[in-house]
Amino acid sequence: MDTTPLLQEVDSLEATVIIDNELDPMSPAAPDTVHLSGQIGSIAVRPDSKISGRGDAIYELRMGNICCAAHGLSILITATKGDKKHSVLFDAGPEEDAWERNVQRLRPDLASVEVIQLSHWHRDHSGGLLRAIRMIKDAKRAQGISDNLVVDLHPDRPVYRGIALPQQIVSLEADPTFEEISQTGAVIEENDETHTILDDMFLVSGGIPRVTPYETGLKGAVRFDSESGEWYSDELIADERFLAVNVKDKGLVVFTGCSHGGVVNATKHAMKHMPENTLLHCVVGGFHLATSDDMQVQKTVADLKRLDPAVLMPGHCSGWRSKFAIEKAMPGTLVPCTVGTSITF
Template sequence: MSSPSDHPADPRVGLVTVDRLAITFLVDNNIEWFAKLPPGFMHETKQHLSSQPTKDPQTGVPIIDLENFCCGAHGFSALIETQVEGKKPHLTLFDTGPDSKSIFRNVTAMQVPVNLVETVVLSHWHSDHSGGMLSFLQMRSCDAPKCVVDLHPGRPIARGIAIPPTYETIIGRLPADPTFESIEAAGGIVEKHADGHTIADETIYISGEIPRVTAFEEGLPGGVRFVEEDGQRGRWTAEPHIMDERYAVVDVTGKGLVIFNVPTQVL
């Protein structure tokens, strides 16, 4: 392990290397609590059975209460814990899943210390990543320290899905992202960032807008955005490049960079 003096800030982005990084996936597209997991992953069953579970009166053994186990959902949310040796750890929530139910159920099942989360970072404005934000903020105690909500300023009125081959037919719109006002009403401190910056005592770097500079970066075919113009009715416009998308980076001592990016999630 290195000492705090071994952690000079990177002059390019102000990022400090960390000695410890722990990632807890709160919402992902699938869930598997029984099969063998890859190295570094752990089942939640032991945690449930060690927290005074209800005992079956007939057999006298604890009940594995699947009703309160984690659930899978389309979308993403990860709790990132970073720490430099000799300093306090920092908890950052990267995205909040698609809805109020999955984030609440999974946070409760995994006994996440919601009051200790310092910052919620939204990777981009799509409801499968922002849908659980208000629910998460409302889970925090009234006397908990205020939580910063780190957002790109370009919140859309609405985003929808168009179908091939012409991508002219809009089959539906995604649920509305939370507004800046509703986030503040739920107890969050809104911070808007279009440029790169560090959070969590400089242990996490949040990118600004990601330039699209290569021909194969075609974005999201069928992605559309609703816009309003002065004196005219609103209209849908093609938006394959989600320019408010941002990634997060943690530099781990002796291992290098860990990148959180929504299309591939974690690299």
């Protein structure tokens, strides 16, 4: 029997993409999907972009206010229900300088962040974590509020992860350690089971059941055993967890880190935690199809179509082929998850 607390409906949801592989500050969203802000038009008319002495021109579009893409993911997610508002940082991108640079350009309210959830232990999601914690705590202190900050982590942190190629193994950079995270002053909460946080407005999954025959994990993934000095298979990436929010009159919005376990598996598992009549509104984040063959892309898109989302926002490791296939199969549902945009549901 599922004992997970019931995920509460929220009145509105906003997500600001701090890190993603793709930059596109110009393309509009498809009609009747989401509202996008933070694109080049709004960047151009910021108060600090005002100029004089150029005739009728009173603003200057400054390139230094446009975010930069990086291989990874980080999304600041804010949910509002009545007079309550809560914010979660979902992942922290690949490296500290990229995260700080884009935050300085986006200027989000870092002091509002109460929880950081790491989707899984891979450096392109954890690399900016330590600086993100420090900057969030600094922002809280600057506003004279408590600098309490929780970091929600899966307890199974590999020493190193890597990819086994035909002739050699390539090691990934290590994720921050529990000790390094604790030294920032953040409070670590280790979770490998599904749970809700922040007045039950966010659901954080546990392990994602593998129910599709074609979503089999990350091919060639290995992890290092420091005691034996050997690498062994780690293709399931079993520590990956998604984040979900139920938006009133819309439905469930699911945020995925990489979908190593499969974006269809993740979405189906998210929907199982909801009442039977709940609609799937949107899936945002990594679909991990960039290196998949055409058969897996087509099967994934076909199963996503059966789940009947109103919007799909593939980003990070999704790849252009999957976006093309989604737009072809479900015209009008695609809104790429690009860095620098704020999405309002």
